[in-house]
Amino acid sequence: RKEVEQDPGPFNVPEGATVAFNCTYSNSASQSFFWYRQDCRKEPKLLMSVYSSGNEDGRFTAQLNRASQYISLLIRDSKLSDSATYLCVVSGGSNYKLTFGKGTLLTVNP
Amino acid sequence: NAGVTQTPKFQVLKTGQSMTLQCAQDMNHEYMSWYRQDPGMGLRLIHYSVGAGITDQGEVPNGYNVSRSTTEDFPLRLLSAAPSQTSVYFCASSEGREAFFGQGTRLTVV
Numbered sequence: 001r002k003e004v005e006q007d008p009g010p011f012n013v014p015e016g017a018t019v020a021f022n023c024t025y026s027n028s029a030s031q032s033f034f035w036y037r038q039d040c041r042k043e044p045k046l047l048m049s050v051y052s053s054g055n056e057d058g059r060f061t062a063q064l065n066r067a068s069q070y071i072s073l074l075i076r077d078s079k080l081s082d083s084a085t086y087l088c089v090v091s092g093g094s095n096y097k098l099t100f101g102k103g104t105l106l107t108v109n110p
Numbered sequence: 111n112a113g114v115t116q117t118p119k120f121q122v123l124k125t126g127q128s129m130t131l132q133c134a135q136d137m138n139h140e141y142m143s144w145y146r147q148d149p150g151m152g153l154r155l156i157h158y159s160v161g162a163g164i165t166d167q168g169e170v171p172n173g174y175n176v177s178r179s180t181t182e183d184f185p186l187r188l189l190s191a192a193p194s195q196t197s198v199y200f201c202a203s204s205e206g207r208e209a210f211f212g213q214g215t216r217l218t219v220v
Contacts, residue, residue: 098209
């Protein structure tokens with residue numbers, strides 16, 4: 001089983017749609033969880049950290065279920081500028097080693 | 111604030127040649143790492159360092175060497191380039207929850 005698995009995608013949605021990304025991780029000792037965004041031919045950038053209590057940043061909501069080892073990202077009211085690859089990322093903690101999912105490509109269409 | 115600077119941005123090598131990918135950060139981060147990104151594979155950790163003088167192997171270390179003589183610099187050396195090392199390479203540094211990536215080096219080995 002891969003350490004971090006994501007929906008393979010790609011997702012094509014119209015502007016204004018709500019889209020959800022799902023991710024599971026295999027290492028129950030994982031400590032930190034993130035969603036990164038990667039634009040085409042660019043470097044990954046942190047979108048948001050994910051906490052057990054759930055967290056929201058504008059149109060973006062992230063959830064973590066430690067018991068199920070499951071992470072999600074919800075994007076509401078999609079914009080054209082949300083088109084990118086979304087990477088689920090997990091860290092063991094003390095030395096910040098990041099393990100990446102393969103990413104899910106989102107295209108938001110006008 | 112430059113963040114993480116990688117050079118070169120593009121490189122073409124012949125099989126068997128060696129080269130060094132440079133990475134420098136100006137954020138005084140202790141943790142630095144190198145990833146390669148291949149289509150369908152996501153980002154995979156090559157080598158990482160938790161501080162000057164300390165390096166360790168990641169998931170795919172074969173064919174690469176690293177050293178960390180200063181906090182700022184973390185070069186990646188390809189010892190004898192092979193076509194299988196054709197990839198996009200990202201350097202990252204972190205201190206805490208967020209990793210900052212360089213713009214990447216697109217390497218082609220022919």
